[in-house]
Amino acid sequence: MHAWPASEVPALPGKGRDLRIHDTATGGRVTLAPGPVARIYVCGITPYDATHMGHAATYNAFDLVQRVWLDTKRQVHYVQNVTDVDDPLLERAIRDGIDWVGLAERETALFREDMTALRMLPPQHYIGAVEAIPGIIPLVERLRDSGAAYELEGDIYFSVDADPHFGQVSNYDTELMRHLSAERGGDPDRPGKKNPLDPMLWMAAREGEPSWDGASLGAGRPGWHIECVAIALDHLGMSFDVQGGGSDLIFPHHEMGASHAQALTGEFPMAKAYVHAGMVGLDGEKMSKSRGNLVFVSRLRRDGVDPAAIRLALLSHHYRADWEWTDQVLQDAVERLGRWRAAVSRPDGPSADALVEELREALSDDLDAPAALAAVDRWAALQDAEGGTDESAPGLVSRAVDALLGVAL
Template identity: 85%
Template sequence: MHAWPASEVPALPGKGRDLQIHDTATQGTITLAPGPVARIYVCGITPYDATHIGHAATYNAFDLVQRVWLDTKRQVHYVQNVTDVDDPLLERALRDNLDWTELAERETALFREDMTALRMLPPQQYIGAVEAIPGIVPLVERLRDAGAAYELDGDIYFSVGSDANFGKVSNLDAEAMRLLSAERGGDPERPGKKNPLDPMLWMAARPGEPSWDGASLGPGRPGWHIECVAIALDHLGMGFDIQGGGSDLTFPHHEMGASHAQVLTGEFPMAKAYVHAGMVALHGEKMSKSKGNLVFVSALRRAGVDPAAIRLALLSHHYRADWEWTDEVLEQAVARLERWRAAVSRPDGLPADALVEEVREALANDLDAPAALAAVDRWVDAQNASDGDDESAPGLVSRTVDALLGVAL
């Protein structure tokens, strides 16, 4: 599966700072100082509706991570998956009388278009669950053969008790885990499981549903968590720098994935930092497909909204915050974009070297994009109120906003 084209990232004078970021597992801020190549895995979409503002906010956060790392003169190895076979996708295809593969391909293509328009840097590997199945099957067999998985009516389940570090990503108690498991795709009430929290690794073939050759597992399809584990281990290995996604993936998805990987490899942890973006609401409720209260990036683009304004609207909120999308949020972003473009369109201006460092410092401090926007606002206000004579300043500001914030002026 191919990703989307990369926009050019301008080089800035000097060098950026190492990233300090909030780690869900330790519940504190840690400093990440990767080697020459920083490694990041971000969980992708299930392509039955793409791309709403909640998606965009999440991928914007991890785009900032890449830009901070690139500014430190590192390379970035970024991997993202597409869950292109799963119950929600099959249910939507059945509802709309569509072939499930057609639906997945259509929505994935739309996602690529939206990511391109928003100038999100693409992953080096963009892997669908279906194409990962040949690598998933041996991992499930290894877990089963090691006694970390068991069969129940033809399905294969992972035993959470096989991982001594289970629970160290989300830090939740058993009851909270059980409730979230039921809410987020698990089946804690199924009779016969060793532990209600045990997640499915391999679903035996169901009538009328797609299935693949599972070798000794029998025909079926993979569970959700093992999909990401197989892709991440194949392309990044253990101990990569960031496992990212929305905060609703903390449990069960990232918790279960970490346990799968840790049992498979005997290493801990799977990722050095677990980083989660907040949820976006509309009309007081979390924006979600199940509620149908979605604002789509593609619909905003069709309505003539500049993608740079959409991106500024996302950047105006801290990535870990839960916030609400409103017309006012977008109007403020449109006005900010107009002010910024007017300020950098002048032939000269106030010196901007200090601004570059302010933006770098803000983003290195747990991706504090609102503080970075405020720094640019101050330069723009001063630029509009005075007569600077630095001919290089407007260009430097434009390159800084482009390179570090992903906004083209």
């Protein structure tokens, strides 16, 4: 599966700062100092509907992570998956009377278009669950053969008791885990499981559903969590720098994925930092496909909204915050974009050297994009009020905003 084209990231004078970021597992900030190549895995979409603002906010957060690392003169090895076979996708295809493969391909293509328009840097490896199946099967077999997994009526389950570190990503109690498991695709009440929290690794073939030859596992398809584990281990190995996604993935997805990987390798941790973006709401509820309360990136683009304004709307909220999408949020972003473009269109202006360092400091401090926007606002206001004589300043501001915030002026 191919990703989307990369926009050029301008090089800035000097060098950026190492990223200090909130780690869900420890509950505090960690300073990430990768080697020459920083490694990040971000969980991708289940392509049964178009990209909404909740998706966009999540991928914007991890785009900022990449930009901070690139500014430190590191390379970035970024991997993202596409869950192109899963219950919600199959259910939507049945509801709409269309082929599930065609639905996945159509919505993945639209996601690529949205990511390109928003200037999100693409992953080096963009892998679908279906194409990962040949690598998933031997991992499930290894877990089963080592005693870390067991069979139940043809299905294969992972035993959470096989990982002594289980629970150390979310730090949730058992009651909350069980509630979230039932809410987010698990089956804690199924009779015969060793532990109600045990997640499925391999689902035996069901009538009318797609399945693949699973060798000794029998015909079936993979569970949700093992998909990401297989892709991450194949392309990044253990102890990569950042495992990213929305806060709704903390449990069960990232908790279970970490335990799968740790049981497979005997190493800990799977990732050095577990980083999660907040939820975007609309009309008082989390924006989600299941609720249908969605604001689509593609629809805004069709209505003529500049993608740079959409991106500024996302950046106006801290990535870990839960926030509400409103018409006013977008209008504020449109107006900000106009002020910034007017400020950099002049032939000279106030020196921007200090601004570049302000942007670097804000973003290295747990991706504080609102502080970065405020710094550019101050420079633009000074430009409007007093101007300046530095002929290089407008160009430097444009390059810095592009390189660090992904907004083309």
